[in-house]
Amino acid sequence: MPEGLATESNARGEFGVRIERFPAEFVHGSAALGEVLTADGSQLSVLTGDASLREFDPRQATFLDIETTGLSGGAGTQVFQVGLLTYEGAGFELWQGFLRSPAEAPALLEACAARVRRRGALVSFFGKSFDRHRLEDQMRLHGVEPSFAGRPHLDLYHPCRRLYGKRFVDGRLATMERELCGVEREKDLPGAFAPAAWFDFLAGRAHALEAVFLHNRIDVLSLVRLCSHVARVLDDDLAERKDLAQIRAEALTVLFATRRDWLRVLEWSARALDENSRARPTLAFRARALQRTGHFPEALALFEQVASSARDGLAAEAWAEVSVLACRLGELDRAQLACGSGESMASVTLAGTRRARLDHKLLRVRSNLAKGR
């Protein structure tokens, strides 16, 4: 039996539990857990596009991570450990519920549902796609009312991926916590070995369950740190590795461009340029933002820079924008030339709807040019 395991019981039976308390000053990776207490809900909401996170209160949040017998899902994939971390006035409390036998599942799930129900938002990593469904499946199977529906849920996977996906080898929690929060795991048991550890334990063989508890503990603590980080990415003074500033500014440029928040595109693309960004999408979006905010000559110059720096679909599209802007500014020859460059580049680089949109745009420029002359 893993060390320090107490018994918790409720109407559905009993199960094992290990509780551990952390003061707010407890340092995990490069900073203290307590940093999360000032997390800014409005930033989370902007970043995720999820309005329900605007009122995010870290003091009421539940940080959740589970261990299961497999990744495939389905009724037979059991949740044998649930790690929940909450802020309890003076510090954080980590509650690790554990199945000492498969028969304890109803009691553990009941306790988990009740704990989640008592608090506010959920914070997880990939939990919208995995943890929540594994728990809900098992709860329905065992006749426990799930408590996830309608509750704000911050799934850190998506903002992390959006911000840094380009930079890191993969989007795993272990990668994110190392790169963003300075968490180094020693002697970590890879998650894939967790099912075997539990099976060994049940069969009475030598097992690695202690490592599973530790793995789950680090996962949950890292959720707290990642949450602090993500809730601050719009701050000027975000503590981060130097090389990440540029990547973050580029990602935010793209994010705000898709939201059509052109002022913020100007702001974040300027920062990206300050950080020596040469990313052409950043330039293209900046050009677009300049255009949308009425800075036509500047937009024209930047589009031309994007267009002439490579031979690809983006360049073709940039040529089209050059022709539109040149036409608007009365530089008909320049527009004419850009039209030709755009057409010839599009013919070898673009297809489908992007191509159709571009052709349509160029056609309009041509007809305007014909009228203009």
Place this chain on the structure above:
Amino acid sequence: MLNPNPTREPHGRDGDRPTRPALPQPPSGSSAAELTSGAASVRPAPKSGAARRARSNTGVPAIVDNLKSNPALRDRIVHWNAIEARPADLCEFSPALDPRLLKLFQDRGLERLYSHQREAIDHALAGRDVLVTTPTASGKTLCYVAPVMQRLLETGGKARALFLFPTKALSQDQSAALNSMIGDLGEPWHSFTYDGDTPPSVRRTLRDRGHILLTNPWMLHAGILPNHPKWSELFRDLSTIVIDEVHTLSGVFGSSVANVLRRLLRIAEHYGSRPQFLLSSATLRDPKSHAKALTGRDVEVVTEDGSPAGPRTFALYNPPMLDPIAGLRANALEEARRLAHQLVGPGHQTIFFANRRTAVEVLTRYLKEAAHEFGLDPDEIRGYRGGYLPLHRREIEDGLRQGTVKVVVTTNALELGIDIGRLDVAVLVGYPGSQASFWQRAGRVGRRGNPSLIVQVARSDAIDQYLTQHPEHLFGAPRERLGLDPDNLVILTEQLKCAAFELPFTKRELAADTPFARAPHVASVLDYLASESGLLHEKDGTWYWMADAYPAQDVSLGGTGPDNVLVLDAESGKAIGEIERSASITTVHEGAIYQVEGETWKVERFDYENRRAYLKRVESDYFTEAETDTEVAVLRLERSARRDRADAPDVEDYSMWTGEVHVTTLATQYKKVRFYTRESVGAEDIHLPAEELDTQAVVLTLSEESARELLLDQGDRGAAWAGVGKLVRHVAPLFLRCQPSDLGLSAQVKSKHFRRPALIFYDEVQGGVGLSEHLYEIHREVLAAALEVVSRCDCHSGCPVCVGPPEESGALGKETALTILRHLCAGAAPAECAPALEREPKP
């Protein structure tokens, strides 16, 4: 010109009235008209051409007259059978039906019910499980749709129903009809199809909103049951399970599905529901025990068909003898092509059934090429078979319903209840292998009150020829028993894995009256899975699933599973069809000609590992036929029975054995066969891995003494031994419900394992399904039937009808085979003896 049925609704072409799929096949009151989903009349589109005009007046009576008077044909029709028109047997609606439902039916022109519908609905409303076994298009759908709707109305939309169809196409048909009814009731309910084609993005919405779920056994097995918590609302209120065409649930597939149903009932029970079964099937022998084996319940069986039928004429056509010495008759497919001149025309619709896909394609091509001679356009002649893509099939089905397709050539793909309306003439190229299939195919023709014609063209093989002499086999009472063995240990073990994944097993469950408790050995299988396989964890009388795996993914239901090979256009990468893996080594090997509706494609590359074949469109004047080589090794023997010689007690005469065998099948080479002339224009080798099969077998061995007496030890007589084997293999399907192709055969004059003559028959499916076990028990009857075939055969020294032509079974083949069969049939049956293990011959 055949009567266009005036009560049929035009199919959405009239613009001025909204189309609405009519109620599935209900009869209307006074006229009892058939309202199959808005089928149009078959009046031909006005087209020009002398041939078309000349031929457009043919109808079934004229065709029959012509066949009877044509001197070249009439002698070849060895048997005529006329079934008189039968009036409808009508009843009032049951007073227990909800008035809203009554009004809905009346609004749709349905005043009264056929007697079998009334009977089935009454049983269902009383909460009993029901099986309706009336012919195709007798309005079976109403028998389950009405009770399901009634339950929904009674419970204010709380009740849930699950419909299982053997094919995807059938569920699509039904969903539209059900939603139209629900719409007319004005209720916010939904029926939806959930299968492999359902996009993942909408699955969630469907799960949460559906009242009636239409799906197939594969999806239920691998998608729904393992994820039952996501479907907990469905299972909590599941009141009805509808299974259509239960006669297709036989063999390995049926036995697996019976276990899937056990899993389904188990999960329903977990969530607190006890659903009722409403089943339908073709006519069966002993339908009650089939339903019991399948569902574990005692069902009420409704067999009396109350729907009306027009006069039906059956003709058994035996192709002319080409070589009386060799007993060789003209090729059945060629004969069907010639008969088409009598049976096809622009004024009516004709359906051809062939038993092999290649035959469908070759005949489609022939008919298309001769289209103008029938007064038809080639586009009015279509092929249709499994393996065509869904949209392609839908288009052909529409054409048949609307009457724009005049001729369709198909396999058993159109045997089931896919709605194509009723046609006029059916041509069966060869006996389909079972009486049920024969009647399902025949049921495709016969519009209400109109005469219809069914022509079966006999092939040269034993079973077809036997039937030309014994038509009572076709028209008598059903005599085939469906092979269904849910307790088959291999199937049961695999299914128990899936069941244990879904819910833990408890000893208490196995002691109570629960679905799996009825199967023998369940506890020991679970113990085995816990201790040996390590998949389960047993604690305090409960077996928990304890593995990082999703077992349903690896458990096949048998039949044509999801393990298909995709057939792709090598240039565009687009799919043009699919084919089961087992058939792929003989149909899409490199160099094979693959045919789709008369088009020929050549296989450029076959990626066996990744199950993809890449093809290129070619104009080929030949098609290909692959040859295979099969080896059978005996692994283990179980039961055995022995008969001693009459003249010398204690000297063995012949023995029967059951056991397990390992079968290796290798595709060796393929022949290129020219269209029309069938001449061989070359052969090439095939290089593909062997298909392996572990299965059950039954073995007949002759003792050395008897073999000597029967002169089997003399060189050329050995071939007759194989002839006997082939004959038995062809006759057995009359007694077991299977196709000859479901039974494999290895005939050995000096078996390596038994060291004497042996005939090994094995189940042609992984793990076996009990066909050979069954054959072990009834082998005396089968041998007697085989003897009758040979002794009645008119040939001199063997022919394809009996033991095979002399080239195959030797100059003395027939005589030797006759002696062997007489010897085996005379005297007593062998007696069961000690476990086979102890009797096994020692080398």
